[in-house]
Amino acid sequence: MNKISKAVIARLPRYYRYLDELRQQKIERISSKELSELMNVTASQIRQDLNNFGGFGQQGYGYNVQYLYDEIGKLLGLGIRHKMVIVGAGNLGQAIANYGNFKNRGFEITALFDKNPELIGKKTAGGEIKDISEIYSYVKENDIEIVALTLPKGPAKEIGEKLVECGVKAFWNFAHTDLKFSSDVIVENVHLSESLMKLTYRISEKNQKSKQ
Amino acid sequence: MNKISKAVIARLPRYYRYLDELRQQKIERISSKELSELMNVTASQIRQDLNNFGGFGQQGYGYNVQYLYDEIGKLLGLGIRHKMVIVGAGNLGQAIANYGNFKNRGFEITALFDKNPELIGKKTAGGEIKDISEIYSYVKENDIEIVALTLPKGPAKEIGEKLVECGVKAFWNFAHTDLKFSSDVIVENVHLSESLMKLTYRISEKNQKSKQ
DNA sequence: TAGATTGTTAATCGATTAACAATC
């Protein structure tokens, strides 16, 4: 398989979401043209994107919604269980723990960790909040695959490094910094404030235009 | 000013973050080469990006950190106050309300809204949680610029549409759907689950490789 | 079979990188 570009990968979850909706509406088949109109992209792009992974469609017919949905799900690694814990049990950490859809998609959040004694012991939808000092033995004993970092950048870096030593290979990082570990460790960043700045850029751009 | 590409705009907040750190370290000047090594991009890209907005540097010297930081801040619309409210006062809404850095950057969160009677009346760092029914008069009376939508997609769409009628021109959307209003309404999406799927894609890609 | 629509190649477009003259 050739190297798939980042742009293509970033579009897969969106395809997956639209296909899920079609599936729920009991729509059986869809052509790249119809899907392109729904999603506001070109049909050509859809066909090119999907063909990176092999032929999911059929000439003269289009794509079977359920089949394509399942295949994209597999590509996205949603066919298997993912054990995850959350470091930092503040609002953001708890928001993720409580987000029901993750469970349906094979994500198993088994614990949250925090240093705040007031939070420790509290039960959430993502399991109990435990003392941060327990996390290192916990991830080893429970084969944790993904660690979500929902805490400030200082401790995120420090705890992240220790977790890498414990064998963690994937981080979902919400801390306001670019974490970089050894090359076999995957880090996916979510920088909420940068998203908000993109919004204010566009507001400010619009205001400038209307002034002219 | 020519149309700036989305890719350039998306990089601005990251420049801003690195410059902020340099500034805090009392570093006065930096060349595109040095910055490129720090940020893991090419010096050429930095110069190209910045030159979309005019010459911020000086030949033979480089860039003044504080000046460049300020200018990018202005480009990002951070020079002015932004009045924001949050719809959906669950964990995610409260996480945003409590995120201190927003206040420092000119964001003024004045209220949260929810339909849950148990939450209404509660005080948070982003102001009081009010009844969702009050939001329409509130945004009109208080000149709210940005509405963060931290609630499920069904109500997000419905409430968003009503808010557009009340004059709201910018949404920071966390609901799991692509909201689309009239063309002068700005929507910036944060799809957390799509970010997580990108992570699992990469995990699954890595596992495939190691099998071969 | 005829019509529809994919899979795939070719053409275009845009973004990134390289190179260097301008200039501090």
Place this chain on the structure above:
DNA sequence: TAGATTGTTAATCGATTAACAATC
């Protein structure tokens, strides 16, 4: 002035779109 480094043009690379033969 000489050295450094930008601003900017040109070259390259990659991604998107268009076109159409293959085929269901």
